[in-house]
Amino acid sequence: MGHLSPELRSRAERMVALYPERRSALIPLCHLAQGQDGYLTEEAMEEVAELCGVSPAEVRGTASFYDMLHTEPVGRYVFAICTNIACMLAGAYEVLDHATERLGIHLGQTTEDGLFTLEEAECLAGCDRAVCVQVNHRFFGPIDEEGFDQLADDLAAGRLDETVPPHGVLNRVVRKVGLEASRRKDSTISRNPQSAGDPPVGPAAAKPEASGPSQSEAS
């Protein structure tokens, strides 16, 4: 144990305490560990398991399901180029081809200097900025071939260090308050007694930075 730095360890313990059940912190803790190491190491998964009260295999089993959690090393900057329908219609595969040539790697690979990894992303919810690209989950777009070259140059030269932290660092804002509130599962019971009244029916048959010329600019 003791893989996480003391600072991250205490942040991790506070995160666990936010949830009614410890295991709920599993994915946030994987992000936290990935922020320290750039990817999810064996040692980190063991420490996450200990913090969440599950086995390391369960952490790996969960982590391997999710695209954002990498159990192998990746570059300092991970390019995710969206090729889904809206971006494809805006030429995403042409941009992707250009990116593979420019970086000299195939999809999923990392450049020899460890700087860049290239991924084909599913829709990143930035379709008004198609072709849409994320670097370490920070948005750029619309991007064309020249735009990609510029972006790669800026990253390599460190000109985007403030907006794009190294891969794995996700949420840089630390939860500061509400940490001492009654939050365990048992103590939330009947905390707001005035709301117990509603007579519900059950069980339900129910189904369940804008850069484009959008309304804010238009009207």
Added chain:
Amino acid sequence: MLTQAPRIVTARLGYEDSHTLERYLATGGYEGLRKALSMTPEQVHEEVNAASLLGRGGAGFPAGRKWSMRRPAPTTYLVVNGDESEPATFKDHLLIERDPHQVVEGTIIAAYAIGAAQAFIFCRGEFALGLERLTQAVNEAYEHGALGESIFGSQFSLDLVVHPGAGAYICGEETALLESLEGKRGFPRIKPPYFPAAIGLYGEPTIVNNIETMSNLPWIVSNGGAAFSALGQGSSAGTRLFALSGHVRRPGWYELEMSKVTFRDLIYAEMLGGGIRHGRELKAFIPGGVSAPWFFPEHLDMGLDQEAVGKAGSMLGSGSVVVMDEQACAVRAAWRISRFFHRESCGQCTPCREGSGWIENILRRIEDGLGREEDLELLLDACDNIAPELTWPPKQTTICVLGPSIPSSIVSGIHRFRDEFLLHVKEGACPHPPDEVRHV
């Protein structure tokens, strides 16, 4: 055309600093919550019923009725679904990044109405900036007295956790989302019995509502449900945030009065989509996220109305419209959509896990000019195995609706452009040019 409807969820977005507490408070922020706390939870619920607010996630189920379905229990959870991943949908992303306090205020109001002491906002992991802004907003809301013990001096207390996803489309499905929130793989649960309102997070009754749904609540409480339902028409009340993309001159987000504005307005009006780029003709458009069957020029004069679109054989879904011009290749579009579902299938159910791959491969073969004439029937047969008889709405052979979304998303295109599919086979190549890169 554009109606006089007020902007409800995007009112603040003209300000550069729309995400800050200062701007939020200066523009009426947290007034809806103060008013809600002066009412009983039942009264707040009644206003939402009166508003006829349909859930904005995609299924379009009435929000107030969903709240009524919760099983009575000492602990109820509220989970806000911000895992926006339906291709071409980018409205929740916008609301999270640009007006996070509005999301937080709506969440507190909903929690008060349903009697939840603990709420979660599940934010898609890829929204790094959104996660930071939401966390900041939650920190500020606690300091402002809008979260924590005795909110604004009332008897009501609430804790709110911003929870990051980790990259999986399936977690937008509400039971998969709850699994993920419990630290597991995003495998949808079997319904019944796992309707979240009855057996949800940690087995407790849980209400799962969408980000945009929450964002409407401060306005509804402040202005009254009747003012909301006076907008739009019939079951499609209020305004809705539409996301427009593809081959239009002005892709972007547009908050519009439901039902009163048509697809033609959205795509062609100068103030909105501005028409097809390069003055080309419209070939087809997707009316509500890629899970929705395609529409064609004859559907242009239909209102942005949930019921009308449903009756015409598609859905308004997540409110995202993708436009394809005459040069777009129907095979390529269908291939890319099926590739998405193949990549995102969680793998639990055979028809979806295997069928999505078959469909992707057959379409790729046709697009590459290696298809055979009988591939069309093979394709429809594979679709039929996922959603028998290819009806609308689709029948289901799988635990969740991801499976049947695969046939729904492509079958209308196959039928409409049958000749184009066959031309690929006949010519041994795609007859369309590569997609043009949009230069900036």
